[in-house]
Amino acid sequence: MSLNALPITFIGAGNMASHMLSGLQRAGFPTNAILVTDTDPEKLQAITEQFAVQTTTDNRAAIQQAAIVILAIKPQSMHSFAIQNSTAFAHSPLVISIAAGIPLEKLHQFFGAIPIVRAMPNICVSIAEGNTIFFAPQLEVSLHKVADAFFSLMGITQWVLDEEQLDAYTVLTGAGPGYVFFILQSIIDAAQTLGISEADAKKAVLQLFSGATQLASLSSSSLRTLQQQVTSKKGVTEQVIETLNKGHMSALFALAFEKAYARGQQLQHLMEDELKNKE
Ligand SMILES: NC(=O)c1ccc[n+]([C@@H]2O[C@H](COP(=O)([O-])OP(=O)(O)OC[C@H]3O[C@@H](n4cnc5c(N)ncnc54)[C@H](OP(=O)(O)O)[C@@H]3O)[C@@H](O)[C@H]2O)c1
Structure with a gap:
């Protein structure tokens, strides 16, 4: 058809x-x-x-x-x-x-x-x-x-x-695009503290994500392996990841998702209660 x-x-x-x-x-x-x-x-x-x-x-x-x-x-x-x-x-x-x-x-x-x-x-x-x-x-x-x-x-x-x-x-x-845009903006804001203009940072960050995600999709290596390939001992990448880990970024994501899922369920129950009250 x-x-x-x-x-x-x-x-x-x-x-x-x-x-x-x-x-x-x-x-x-x-x-x-x-x-x-x-x-x-x-x-x-x-x-x-x-x-x-x-x-x-x-x-x-x-x-x-x-x-x-x-x-x-x-x-x-x-x-x-x-x-x-x-x-x-x-x-x-x-x-x-x-x-x-x-x-x-x-x-x-x-x-x-x-x-x-x-x-x-x-x-x-x-x-x-x-x-x-x-x-x-x-x-x-x-x-x-x-x-x-x-x-x-x-x-x-x-x-x-x-x-x-x-x-x-x-x-x-x-909901993904919403928090992806938030993350991109946070990185652009951080780049500006290093003296890169907002417009240049935006261009660079969008190309960075596009390049990295395409590489990850095309590569047979795991994301962890790819990460290790750019993380030399005592190097710049290691410093960024160490700082993000100290801020518990992965745990923060897990918490954010858990809370967002619970919010979805809560909204669902609220809607069902409203319907019951109308019946
Ligand atoms: N936004 C997202 O990223 C996203 C992603 C995935 C799924 N969704 C889902 O997509 C749905 C639409 O979201 P949205 O952001 O597009 O909402 P929206 O911008 O509010 O669009 C819904 C439209 O439907 C109109 N409407 C309400 N009752 C109607 C009726 N009886 N007959 C005809 N039109 C009516 C609304 O008018 P009024 O404004 O006058 O009520 C509004 O113009 C939601 O259920 C959401 O859960 C959204």
Whole structure:
């Protein structure tokens, strides 16, 4: 089945919808055939100007004509969206929810026994360098292929068999660009204390990360071996690593991830409590 021939609807014209449309456009996908909805006509105006997509504020009509529906709204908007629109899914389109922390079981409670995939992309989809993790253990093979082919246009894809893994990847790759940018900026700030201008440091640091990550992907050596190759005894690299180790950088990362995962679970429970109170 050709993806180009499938009617696709995005619910929500926010950040992630824009990043995905940008990646699809880069990949040469005909974005002018995609229908995007939002509650805010101004956001729809902006997104159609940027990506030449079709737009509407009528969610129900947009769902009813779709073969694939991408749910790109905030997790906290999902319940009220479902209350208003669940009956529009009666024709069983393939639903792909990119919402963090809404379990598949809950999505089925909202939308019924239709094919649903949970996907966790990241903003690198905007340059077709994303890493999208999927969870949908019961999905038909043909629909599995459709979801995979669609997100493969925007980067690499990976399927997990355990929903907790998807939540773990939400911390690692979904949120990843945020802390990577933070780390890059911290290194750029540190470079300035050595007298390198911010612009020059940014250029150098981006090339450093790009070169080092490409080398690590192409090399058959482990990251530890590569690190040892540039860490001569009593040398400059050793000094940097020693200082970072004294600051317990690895332990700090483990703690940050543990806390972020717990935050995700906490938000999930809060959402479930809110739903129970509304019932
Ligand atoms: N940002 C990331 O890096 C990232 C990465 C992976 C996954 N995600 C997931 O992606 C989803 C979208 O995130 P985002 O950052 O793109 O959010 P966002 O910028 O807030 O975009 C969501 C859009 O949907 C609109 N909306 C809300 N209810 C709607 C409804 N009933 N019908 C149509 N449109 C509706 C919102 O309007 P209002 O603003 O008026 O509510 C907003 O314009 C979230 O569930 C998030 O967990 C995000």
